Amino acid sequence: MLLSLAHEAGPFLTGRSEAQRLRESVLGIVQRDGEAVVDLEGVEVISPSFADEFFAKMPEELLDSKQVRFEHLTDEFSLIVHTVVAQRRPA
């Protein structure tokens, strides 16, 4: 099932509490449907704290197994995601 972040929370994604809510929504979808596609189309701004709370705290096994996938992840957002994930999961 597709979850559009811009539709759920608007084009400016900021704040840990909002990120936690959305992350829990994604986990709920995975539990129910087995997988979730997170669509970033329409997102204009992602704050570092939102990125940390949403992406970096997403369970690693769900990302590795592709049960959680991302669409329309621009180069700029990819860089933010990789940076916050690396901070939480140093190699």
Add this chain to the structure above:
Amino acid sequence: MSVKPPADLEVALRGGYYFGEIERLIADLQPLFAVTDPVAVEVDLSGLVFIGPTATALLLATANRLAAIGCSVFIAPPRNRLTRNYLLRSDFVRLFTATDPPEPFGRLTPAGFRPCLRFDGDAECIAVARELSDAVIERARTDIAARGAIKTAMHELAENVMYHADSLDGGYAAVAYSRRRREIEIGIVDLGIGIRASLNKNPDYAVADDVAAVEKAMIPTVTSTPERNSGYGLTFTKLLLLLNGGSMRIRSGHGAATLGPAVDYSAKEHPFPGTLVHMRARTDRPLDATSAWDELAKAIKNVVSNANTDAS
């Protein structure tokens, strides 16, 4: 492109900080004022729908102070296009990041508006005084005496920052005209030592608290540097505005002065780390410099007379 780290501290500013709504902004910025160590800070402006010039100057001063002490500061821009455009043409991005803004915006430059101005040094002090007074003169009802008075007032207020604030990065000023309210708002902000600490440098003017400090600062001739300036700036500006039907508000520490239409000195719950002067001048009434100078002369005479009485 570098990525800011996730924040240790998040502050969200929502709604509108309309002309004059400075106290609420001071309250909302308290967590940022309290920062003394280099931490990662996020300031979420995405829910901001309106911000006036004094509030803009204050926000910019705060962001730059955080950057100056080594904080990583991420600012989420306003979702509201008009508010975003206002910050862009106020030069918020350029003054905070020292880069050009990432998106195009309309400059407009209507009369009575100037981008936010940062000043730190004599030349910049003179320039900002000129910009502020030009903006006021463009909209206010003035004669030749009033135009001179406005220039004097703005210069005195800017010099107050230069000589008394001991601020890390000088001061910030902004001005904008509201057609609907028929008034011009001017804000001058510094995050320096505040009025009490400044006055306490001169034993003749030492005060015990911030309210007493703000009250004393409104007395003509009071200045911690009598060899350098007159001590008339705040008093004269107040008189000019009150005669116009405008108002002036000063915040420093816990002290607050509200001048116009009534006069009130009080202690506020939330301290302001520095000095903020917020002025509103009506454009539907004249600025009467002649009467303001007369009132100033009377006020000075009273001060001198009281001082002589105390001495004898």
